[in-house]
Amino acid sequence: MGPEPEVSESGNGGLGTLKEDSDDTIPGRIEAFNGLSEGSYFSDVLQAKCGHYGDIPSLENTSTQSLFTVTNMILDECVEGKNENIPQRVASILKLVMLEIQERVSKQAQNMRKQSTLYNSREERYQSKIRALETLATGTTEENEVVMNQLRQMKLEKTKIEEVLKLEQHDLTILRQEKDRCESLILSLEEEIRLTKQDYEEKCFQLEARAEETKDKLLKKILELERLLTDSRNKVKELEDFSESKFLRWKRKEHGYRHFIDSQFESLQDLRLASESIKQEVSKIKNVYAEEFYHFGVNIKGLIDAAQNYHSVLEENRKLYNEVQDLKGNIRVYCRIRPFLPGQSRKQTTIQYIGENGELVVINPLKPGKDSHRLFKFNKVFGPASTQEEVFRDTQPLIRSVLDGYNVCIFAYGQTGSGKTYTMTGPNATSIVDWGVNYRALNDLFNISQNRHSSIAYEVGVQMVEIYNEQVRDLLCNDSFQKRLGIWNSSQPNGLAVPDASMHPVKSTSDVLELMNIGLMNRAVGATALNERSSRSHSILTVHVRGTDLETNAVLRGCLHLVDLAGSERVDRSEATGDRLREAQHINRSLSALGDVIFALAQKNPHVPYRNSKLTQVLQSSLGGQAKALMFVQLNPDVESYSETISTLKFAERVSGVELGAARSNKEGRGVRELMEQVATLKDAVSKKDEEIVRLRLLKTNGNSSIGVGRSSQQLSGVKSSDGKAAFDMDNSSEYSDKHSDAGSQQSVDDFRHHKEFFQQSKLAAAGGTENYLEDVESNLNLADGGKSPNGGIQFLESGDADTDEKLSDMSDGVLSLGTQTDASINSIPEIAKLSADSTEKRNVPVELPRPPTKQGQAGSSRLSFSRSSTKVPSSKRATLGSSSAVKLPKNWH
Numbered sequence: 001m002g003p004e005p006e007v008s009e010s011g012n013g014g015l016g017t018l019k020e021d022s023d024d025t026i027p028g029r030i031e032a033f034n035g036l037s038e039g040s041y042f043s044d045v046l047q048a049k050c051g052h053y054g055d056i057p058s059l060e061n062t063s064t065q066s067l068f069t070v071t072n073m074i075l076d077e078c079v080e081g082k083n084e085n086i087p088q089r090v091a092s093i094l095k096l097v098m099l100e101i102q103e104r105v106s107k108q109a110q111n112m113r114k115q116s117t118l119y120n121s122r123e124e125r126y127q128s129k130i131r132a133l134e135t136l137a138t139g140t141t142e143e144n145e146v147v148m149n150q151l152r153q154m155k156l157e158k159t160k161i162e163e164v165l166k167l168e169q170h171d172l173t174i175l176r177q178e179k180d181r182c183e184s185l186i187l188s189l190e191e192e193i194r195l196t197k198q199d200y201e202e203k204c205f206q207l208e209a210r211a212e213e214t215k216d217k218l219l220k221k222i223l224e225l226e227r228l229l230t231d232s233r234n235k236v237k238e239l240e241d242f243s244e245s246k247f248l249r250w251k252r253k254e255h256g257y258r259h260f261i262d263s264q265f266e267s268l269q270d271l272r273l274a275s276e277s278i279k280q281e282v283s284k285i286k287n288v289y290a291e292e293f294y295h296f297g298v299n300i301k302g303l304i305d306a307a308q309n310y311h312s313v314l315e316e317n318r319k320l321y322n323e324v325q326d327l328k329g330n331i332r333v334y335c336r337i338r339p340f341l342p343g344q345s346r347k348q349t350t351i352q353y354i355g356e357n358g359e360l361v362v363i364n365p366l367k368p369g370k371d372s373h374r375l376f377k378f379n380k381v382f383g384p385a386s387t388q389e390e391v392f393r394d395t396q397p398l399i400r401s402v403l404d405g406y407n408v409c410i411f412a413y414g415q416t417g418s419g420k421t422y423t424m425t426g427p428n429a430t431s432i433v434d435w436g437v438n439y440r441a442l443n444d445l446f447n448i449s450q451n452r453h454s455s456i457a458y459e460v461g462v463q464m465v466e467i468y469n470e471q472v473r474d475l476l477c478n479d480s481f482q483k484r485l486g487i488w489n490s491s492q493p494n495g496l497a498v499p500d501a502s503m504h505p506v507k508s509t510s511d512v513l514e515l516m517n518i519g520l521m522n523r524a525v526g527a528t529a530l531n532e533r534s535s536r537s538h539s540i541l542t543v544h545v546r547g548t549d550l551e552t553n554a555v556l557r558g559c560l561h562l563v564d565l566a567g568s569e570r571v572d573r574s575e576a577t578g579d580r581l582r583e584a585q586h587i588n589r590s591l592s593a594l595g596d597v598i599f600a601l602a603q604k605n606p607h608v609p610y611r612n613s614k615l616t617q618v619l620q621s622s623l624g625g626q627a628k629a630l631m632f633v634q635l636n637p638d639v640e641s642y643s644e645t646i647s648t649l650k651f652a653e654r655v656s657g658v659e660l661g662a663a664r665s666n667k668e669g670r671g672v673r674e675l676m677e678q679v680a681t682l683k684d685a686v687s688k689k690d691e692e693i694v695r696l697r698l699l700k701t702n703g704n705s706s707i708g709v710g711r712s713s714q715q716l717s718g719v720k721s722s723d724g725k726a727a728f729d730m731d732n733s734s735e736y737s738d739k740h741s742d743a744g745s746q747q748s749v750d751d752f753r754h755h756k757e758f759f760q761q762s763k764l765a766a767a768g769g770t771e772n773y774l775e776d777v778e779s780n781l782n783l784a785d786g787g788k789s790p791n792g793g794i795q796f797l798e799s800g801d802a803d804t805d806e807k808l809s810d811m812s813d814g815v816l817s818l819g820t821q822t823d824a825s826i827n828s829i830p831e832i833a834k835l836s837a838d839s840t841e842k843r844n845v846p847v848e849l850p851r852p853p854t855k856q857g858q859a860g861s862s863r864l865s866f867s868r869s870s871t872k873v874p875s876s877k878r879a880t881l882g883s884s885s886a887v888k889l890p891k892n893w894h
């Protein structure tokens with residue numbers, strides 16, 4: 001197959017170029033074209049359609065369609081008659097156009113012909129090729145299959161390649177993303193680098209600035225150093241000069257010292273010689289000293305022995321001191337300081353120092369100064385951290401002595417909230433650690449009695465009472481809950497302080513716990529009814545112990561009073577009214593009475609005013625009468641309680657000085673016990689007899705008109721004796737429960753009236769001394785009479801205040817003291833007891849019966865001693881002779 005002939009197609013649609021029939025030469029055409037200048041319209045059309053103007057040869061490049069269009073337009077105009085006169089030039093142009101068209105058409109026809117021949121030959125060639133291919137195709141089917149396989153293979157490869165391409169596409173996407181990320185990273189890094197660079201540049205700039213500064217500084221320093229160097233060089237020079245001169249001086253000094261050493265050496269030689277001689281002397285003295293040391297050692301050994309003994313002696317002393325205290329019967333005073341309660345931790349304390357040996361220093365932090373410190377000393381001071389067990393450990397020996405037949409009284413004194421109940425009962429009966437003295441004491445008593453059961457059989461009984469507003473209430477008696485109880489004299493044979501109160505035998509601690517629970521509940525019930533009154537009443541737990549010696553049948557009686565007193569704080573009368581005022585008065589009075597009793601005991605007064613309050617009456621057997629007593633002084637460390645703390649401590653200080661006398665055990669054989677009971681009944685009889693005797697004597701004296709003053713005084717003694725007698729009766733009467741008891745006062749008044757009438761009738765009434773005395777007695781009895789006499793007693797009583805009561809109590813005590821004295825003498829002197837017995841026997845003997853003068857004198861002297869002294873003493877002074885008035889303290893003395 002040869003190369004195919006080129007088919008050339010011009011842009012004029014294959015029409016070729018126009019040729020002028022007449023003159024188809026180029027210069028002819030140009031000429032014809034130039035003639036068109038006249039017909040500018042045609043040239044415009046030609047320019048518009050062909051894009052040429054004035055250039056004839058450009059017709060060749062003009063498309064055939066444009067040529068036709070131009071021609072048509074011209075022809076149309078001619079047809080329409082718009083332009084009838086077609087210029088020559090236009091006609092020639094038309095000719096040209098037509099020629100061009102003709103030329104092109106002929107060329108086109110030639111080309112067509114050529115092409116058709118070309119196509120024919122090509123067709124033939126293809127036909128032959130097809131034939132050849134058909135022959136080839138039949139012969140090469142197998143090859144085709146191979147080719148097909150190859151094609152399939154290739155297809156597969158293509159799909160694989162496509163897959164690979166897809167994967168690569170995917171990878172490409174990932175790579176593109178990665179690239180994007182990298183690009184953004186690169187961008188951020190670039191940004192960072194830019195910033196760092198900027199920063200670095202700034203730093204560099206700063207460093208450069210600093211370096212510049214440092215450089216300046218260094219330069220300055222260098223200059224400075226150079227200056228210093230020059231200075232130091234100068235100085236070195238100076239120093240060299242100086243050292244040179246010093247060296248010279250030292251050299252001179254060395255010379256001097258050498259000389260000195262030489263001289264010293266010489267003197268050393270001398271000293272050596274001297275020391276030799278001294279050595280000899282020293283060795284002589286040494287020998288002497290050795291001898292003396294030996295003697296000294298012997299003496300020291302003796303001293304060491306003595307010193308070693310000193311501690312045991314001290315211990316012994318301590319024991320002896322305690323024994324002496326026991327013998328003296330000092331009331332022991334333990335002070336216990338309550339800790340601050342939760343929520344009070346930031347409060348200021350008044351307690352500054354607690355000593356080992358019972359010293360206590362109290363301060364007033366609100367008024368600091370040298371006078372704000374006060375030192376007190378007691379048997380023991382328990383700090384706020386002391387436990388219930390520690391407190392009991394020091395109380396235990398006292399409680400144990402109850403089992404040996406002693407009477408013991410333990411009472412807690414202090415203002416409300418200072419911890420009295422905490423010490424005596426404890427905050428929680430169910431927890432043994434919290435048990436107060438009460439539970440521990442009874443627990444201890446049972447333990448010891450158990451240990452001694454082979455030799456002594458103990459019986460223990462418990463009473464529990466409360467004193468509120470001078471009324472005694474049995475806390476263990478449910479039936480007669482509101483029952484008021486009378487007070488018996490504690491010297492009665494059964495030894496019960498409150499005989500009407502129910503006595504409950506107990507055999508174990510659990511019995512006690514049960515009973516005390518009942519007691520506390522009864523107290524609480526009372527408290528609900530009458531408002532919170534636990535701090536305004538005294539509660540007394542009395543433990544009676546009776547031990548019978550299994551061998552000798554001897555009986556021991558011990559009595560333990562455990563008293564939780566009412567709050568000791570003074571209530572301002574102006575603030576309290578109604579029930580509160582009454583309570584306050586009763587508390588003040590009973591605590592004052594307790595103070596009076598204790599102070600009378602401290603003064604060793606013959607009369608102790610136990611009867612001034614129910615409290616002191618109940619405690620009589622354990623206060624005085626050779627009992628052992630312990631007072632817990634409870635303190636609230638709070639600074640607001642400072643003044644109460646000080647008055648409590650002052651009271652305690654006075655109490656600690658009280659000596660009750662050596663404690664005596666209540667041991668009785670069977671005989672003694674019976675005799676005691678007899679003595680009690682005989683005492684009654686003796687007193688009545690004495691009274692009768694005195695009256696008869698007075699009657700007898702009345703008959704004798706010539707009696708002298710001296711005698712009248714004796715009779716007056718009898719009057720006084722009669723008063724004393726009356727008091728004695730009262731003292732022994734179970735009916736008499738108060739110093740203001742109507743019965744007692746009335747009796748005294750009656751006695752007095754009887755004697756006054758008698759004296760008024762007698763001529764003796766004129767005697768001055770007697771009259772004075774009578775006036776005194778009268779005034780006294782008027783007071784006791786409840787102010788019925790017109791001599792001023794009315795106002796005194798009607799004022800109704802505690803002072804009046806106390807004065808009355810003093811009066812009464814003054815009278816009562818004689819009775820007490822007599823009691824003691826009768827109890828202790830067997831002869832008197834015998835005399836009493838005699839009197840009982842002779843109860844019905846007429847008055848005339850002569851009495852042995854000596855015995856009567858004895859009996860009388862015990863009662864008359866007071867009146868004998870009083871007859872000669874002016875009335876103003878006599879007022880101080882009553883025992884109670886003598887020991888009378890200011891009302892608020894505690």
Ligand SMILES: Nc1ncnc2c1ncn2[C@@H]1O[C@H](COP(=O)(O)OP(=O)(O)OP(=O)(O)O)[C@@H](O)[C@H]1O
Pocket residue numbers: 337338339341384414415416417418419420421422423427534535536566567634
């Ligand atoms: N040693 C103590 N340790 C811890 N708490 C104590 C102590 N002493 C007292 N308290 C607490 O102080 C409070 C008052 O104590 P308590 O009731 O015993 O005082 P009180 O003097 O008996 O008061 P009142 O006169 O009103 O009967 C109670 O809450 C008690 O638990």
